[in-house]
Amino acid sequence: MMRSRFDEELLMLNKELIEMGALCEDAIELVAKALETNDADIYKVVRPISVEIDHKERDIESRCMKLLLQQQPVARDLRQISAALKMITDMERIGDQAEDIAEIIGYLKGENLNSSVPVQEMARAAIKIVTESIDAYVNKDIVLAEAILKEDDIIDEYFMESKRRLIKMVAENPATGEYALDLLMITKYFERIGDHATNIAEWVIFSVTGEHEDA
């Protein structure tokens, strides 16, 4: 009887994690679309999603704490709960960073983003990696999770490339300085989102195998 309650709680936890992941996906997808269409008002749309992600984090956190205290899980169950606790931190950061990007898009005031910097590509890569990390969690797919760890390098490479191009741009035309810095921030946030997605993938591997990549 106790056991089935516990299993039910774990299922609920799983469900809420997927929902939170879906919210993160929504947030960065909206941001990516806004980058394409130069939609300066995107912040108003992304902000509530980010708030909802924060609420979800609190909910999941307290659910995990309750489970840990009341059921004192061991082995695989314990791993699943502790991985969940770590993953929500990363997801919450992804939501925040999407919100930050949306804010910067507002500053740009519709200025053309389709410049030489590969922002669109970065956005697409970030969406892909976040979606895949959540997919890996949903399907407990270690193979996919391990592939994600390598994929992050692509986003890092994009960031380095953007940095080089922006430096060149400012050197040629110092007036573009502010614009260049905003773009640099956006690319940096995408790069961070990639890192958080990688973290999620690492925790997926941990929750299934019990081994953490960095260990």
Next chain:
Amino acid sequence: MREKIFRSILNVTIVVLISGLLLFTIVLTHYYSGIQRKQLKDKLSLAALGVEQQGLHYLSQMGEDEDRITWIAKDGSILFDNHADIDKMGNHSDREEVKEAMETGVGSSRRHSITLTRNTVYEAVLLSDQTVLRISMDQISTLALLWGLIQPFGIILLLVVAIVYYVAEKLADQIMQPLDLIDLEHPLEEESYEEMAPFLNQIYHQKKQIKKQGKELDLRKLEFEQVVSHMREGLVLLNTNNQVLSINPAAMEIFQTTEKCIGADILSVERKQKFISAIEKAKEQGHSEIRLEKNNREYQFDISSICTKKGNGGFIILAFDITEQRNAEKMRREFSANVSHELKTPLQSIIGSAELMKTGIVKEEDIPRFIGHIHTEASRLVVLIEDIIRLSELDEEGEIQKEEVSLHQVATEVLLSLREKAEKQKVTLQLKGSQGIIPGVYRLLHEVIYNLCENAIKYNIEGGKVVVKIEDREQQASISVEDTGIGIPLEHQERVFERFYRVDKSHSKKTGGTGLGLSIVKHAVGYHNGKIDLFSREGKGTTVMIWFPKN
């Protein structure tokens, strides 16, 4: 069964036993008391004889171990008793048997002791000297006899229980054996109790019915599965807790999942917020629709909640691929936008020229030029409208009677009518190949070849060449129109068959096309179930190949 048999046998046995015992004791005591009484009477008459002859002397010989004899005087006082002290005994004249003997000569009575365990039987006789001689004897009572029999009876009862148990066991086995032997799969095959026949018959028929219904059910299930798995639409069934109950292959394709998701929450299949809230909406309102893009295709999801008597019984999700529909919608929108634009441009130009002339700004000598301009624009408009009409005819037209048409002959006529135009552009025309006879509509085929050749001339270079080649194969005939013109850039090649699509975005009037020619070609070829291929390299030329089936 066994217990029941055991119990009923036991009950019967016990009842028989107890009633037997009762009857036995009653009859026995009755019988014995009769015998005893007779003996007592004999003894008394013997004793009476003795007393009459010898008096007290006879009685004094009686020991205590003999039956009790009492001699009672006429007044009731005791003269002799061989068991008790006569001084302590009271007057006996009131005793029933004594009274009776004094009156009638003989008397008898029976008295029960207080405990009821013993009876005392008295016999009295009146002697010649008016004294009464009484003899008495203790008799065991029926109750006492019964009491005495209880112990052996208990032993017998135990024995009976053991025997009954054994017998019941055997009997039950015997009764059960034919029942055990009944094969319930084939109830009518084995001989059994006659009494069982209705049951077995019933079982047999029900078995048959169940089998039939099972088969029918299997068939239905198979049918359902076949229908569902071959459906092009995706179908997902959810239970009340949003867990996947069943998912068909089309839906697995759409959601990029496998059968593993059965039993899991729908969230693990599709976690898009819009989708989940659509399910919530269906829960509240019974039905909801949502359009979502997945794997670069657009799908419409119809979500219905299953209503049962007990409330919500889950959800049915139907997924349709509406990509084509959406594209068609988009194309229609673009088409009407294009049509209005294309129609408006020449009209605008005509109105402009006319207004200028009306206000008198135009100099006399310029008027012919303006009228010429109005004329070209108006003719352009007519050509355009003719094209549009033809296109919509093709859209609307049903089956037109097909006849044998020679592609070669059509091409010859087309080239003849285009010769002038070609000469103007300094393009040479050439026709090669066989007859290419196919079933078709002459008017449409003429349209196809004319449009292709006209394009080949129009977009050619000066001194270029157009080669029309017709080939016959077993199943199909092909016609290719090859030019040495400007070619079509790769990125446009896919779209040139769209209505109003132009490679040259400026809609230049230089070439004077309507943008509908290739669209008409595509439609007409499609009408003949043909296939079009386009090979082109920028600056080198274009080849359009069309295959028509021969049957």
